[in-house]
Amino acid sequence: MSKANTSNIKNKTFEEVEFGEDLPSIDADISLSNVTRFAKAAEMMAPRFIDHNEARKAGLPSAIVPGIMSQGILVSLIHAWAPNAEVLNVDTIFRALVLVDSKATASGVVTDIDNDTKIIEIDLMIKNDKGETPVVGTAKIRL
């Protein structure tokens, strides 16, 4: 599992959020065992997600993380920052592969605060250990 822990984090109010605020980053658990756990729950037990050798046979560098798992990790990042966040939408772009058993850091930054609608927009990303961003996204939330 990722290292996010919401047990000691307080709810946020709309007024507490600042434009440009960074969400505390989390190191996502994309180990083979955890990705396999995800694949089982999501009924996505394709070899390219859960077996390095089979993935290589298919021409991939190794097993890969399902895109929607990366998306879920980014949503959990929001909840780790603001447990009371109501996520209205999330849009993720899969720019490159996220490899199983690699290092992946999820982070986000507040990019818009609408005082009329009370909707907050957050830019999201997952970085790998080469400093590349294979997954980027945006979310709109309400507190």
Add this chain to the structure above:
Amino acid sequence: MTAAELKAEFTGYIFDEIDLDIESDSLVGFATAVGETLPKFIDPAHSDFQGVPNYLTRIHGSRALPKDFPVEMARCFDAGKSIEFHAAVRPGDKIQGKSEIADIFEKTGRSGTMLFIVHRMNFYNQDEKHLATVDWRLVQREFDA
């Protein structure tokens, strides 16, 4: 066919419908693996237990593209997904997913022309409550109309 011709022919109708029962184990497994620690997502005994907001993105229809759509799935890659979240998904829900092609367009860049296909699924529960809209962007490289 051009992208405009494909759009004219294949958008604007439901081409697939699926039904699915939602189970607690799947909700918990999905939430736990992505790192959620909020009890409402990982504890089935919680009074507000529900799926994480993007849970329904895991559901695909029985087919990704309409019958006779002139693009091979094998030539496409997954460019991204968005979800518009309307209401919580709960264990025991009987979900219906309805698929349509929401948009088709092309973009041309240094690597050539790419065809973008937006596969939209709308999800409803047993009370016909609209739970979510999921847009799945498929891209075919080297599109030659």
